[in-house]
Amino acid sequence: MELKDFIPIVQLCEHYSVEISFFDELHEEGLISITTLEQTSYLHQDKISDVEKMIRIHQELNINTEGIDAVFNLLQKIDSLQNELNKLHNRLSLYENDY
Amino acid sequence: MTYIDYYKILGINKKATENDIKKAYRKMARKYHPDLNPDDKEAERKFKEINEANEVLSNPENRKKYDKYGKDWKHAEEFEKAQQQQHHRGRRQRGPGQYSEEDFSDFFSSMFGGGSARSQRRNVQFRGQDYNAELQLELEDVYRTHKRTLTVNGKNIRLTIPAGVKNGQVIKIKGHGGEGINDGPRGDLNIKFSISNHSKFKRDKDNLYTTIDLDLYKALLGGEVVIDTFDGKVKLKVKPETKNLTKVKLKGKGFPVYKKEGQFGDLYITYQIKTPTNLSDKEKELIKELAKLR
Numbered sequence: 001m002e003l004k005d006f007i008p009i010v011q012l013c014e015h016y017s018v019e020i021s022f023f024d025e026l027h028e029e030g031l032i033s034i035t036t037l038e039q040t041s042y043l044h045q046d047k048i049s050d051v052e053k054m055i056r057i058h059q060e061l062n063i064n065t066e067g068i069d070a071v072f073n074l075l076q077k078i079d080s081l082q083n084e085l086n087k088l089h090n091r092l093s094l095y096e097n098d099y
Numbered sequence: 100m101t102y103i104d105y106y107k108i109l110g111i112n113k114k115a116t117e118n119d120i121k122k123a124y125r126k127m128a129r130k131y132h133p134d135l136n137p138d139d140k141e142a143e144r145k146f147k148e149i150n151e152a153n154e155v156l157s158n159p160e161n162r163k164k165y166d167k168y169g170k171d172w173k174h175a176e177e178f179e180k181a182q183q184q185q186h187h188r189g190r191r192q193r194g195p196g197q198y199s200e201e202d203f204s205d206f207f208s209s210m211f212g213g214g215s216a217r218s219q220r221r222n223v224q225f226r227g228q229d230y231n232a233e234l235q236l237e238l239e240d241v242y243r244t245h246k247r248t249l250t251v252n253g254k255n256i257r258l259t260i261p262a263g264v265k266n267g268q269v270i271k272i273k274g275h276g277g278e279g280i281n282d283g284p285r286g287d288l289n290i291k292f293s294i295s296n297h298s299k300f301k302r303d304k305d306n307l308y309t310t311i312d313l314d315l316y317k318a319l320l321g322g323e324v325v326i327d328t329f330d331g332k333v334k335l336k337v338k339p340e341t342k343n344l345t346k347v348k349l350k351g352k353g354f355p356v357y358k359k360e361g362q363f364g365d366l367y368i369t370y371q372i373k374t375p376t377n378l379s380d381k382e383k384e385l386i387k388e389l390a391k392l393r
Contacts, residue, residue: 048226049226052226056132056134057134060128061125061132062125063129071135075135079137083267086268087267089266089267090302090303091303093296093301094303
């Protein structure tokens with residue numbers, strides 16, 4: 001584990017003006033994974049984009065962490081259906097005589 | 100500048116309380132928020148509209164001004180009154196009806212403070228918006244890895260397009276999206292590939308499929324055919340007595356496998372036997388002879 005890839009949660013709280021309890025709740029819901037090293041909690045930088053989305057959903061739409069979990073599950077489902085649709089669309093072209 | 104009915108946008112009436120506005124805004128925001136509607140331009144436009152409506156109506160002072168002048172904001176007399184109240188100076192004397200649409204716009208901008216909605220938000224740093232772009236290519240274009248220069252929001256980006264990229268696939272380019280808010284990091288650029296196919300090949304994942312015409316005599320007696328592939332010409336042996344719609348697999352002559360250099364799918368060829376037409380008397384005679392032999 002390289003520490004340079006991790007950002008202290010305290011720093012993120014300050015940066016995004018959110019309470020540390022929000023990160024704890026996200027962690028409890030299984031939405032993020034918090035790594036603790038020498039009594040400091042960290043978040044992997046690859047998760048920043050997701051966390052920002054969670055903060056926006058929480059702050060702008062007043063959705064709690066359970067709601068964020070549901071939203072993320074549905075978004076994942078949409079994404080997988082979209083990919084499936086693309087694959088089927090690409091396969092369908094096999095049977096179309098349009099060339 | 101055209102009049103925008105902010106009440107209509109939020110689906111409320113003029114008597115709506117602050118709480119009604121808040122509730123209506125939250126309801127609409129949940130429906131059209133860009134994070135909940137990825138790649139939906141219409142939702143993005145709607146979200147901007149409802150944000151603007153909320154910025155004006157949720158602020159009692161701005162709402163009062165909007166209620167007073169908004170509906171009739173092209174009414175010069177009222178505008179003039181307001182203008183006089185605002186400035187008292189009267190240096191730029193103008194009569195009724197002499198105000199342009201820009202004047203009204205400026206007036207409203209001054210009423211609402213002129214600052215953008217964003218500037219009134221809390222001083223939170225956010226990563227910039229992700230940009231989504233679509234790149235249209237032909238199937239031939241993605242047979243080989245190549246570089247392309249794209250212009251996104253006025254900036255040129257040199258992009259390597261890997262061979263074997265699929266139709267609908269999205270490639271993320273980190274840090275090439277919108278600027279961060281309050282010095283936050285830049286967003287990413289998501290490029291979606293839209294690959295048209297006007298070639299004689301059909302593609303399914305990494306395999307290619309094509310149908311070629313085979314003349315009757317070659318099908319009966321065997322021979323050779325030459326077919327064009329994305330990688331040049333390929334000579335094929337045709338076995339004697341080949342049946343119509345026979346499929347032949349050419350291993351490794353299909354499409355390149357994405358990000359796996361040197362790996363290719365297969366090419367499937369279907370023979371479609373063409374029977375000769377406009378037979379001469381001599382040909383008819385010979386075919387009859389053949390028929391007698393069967």
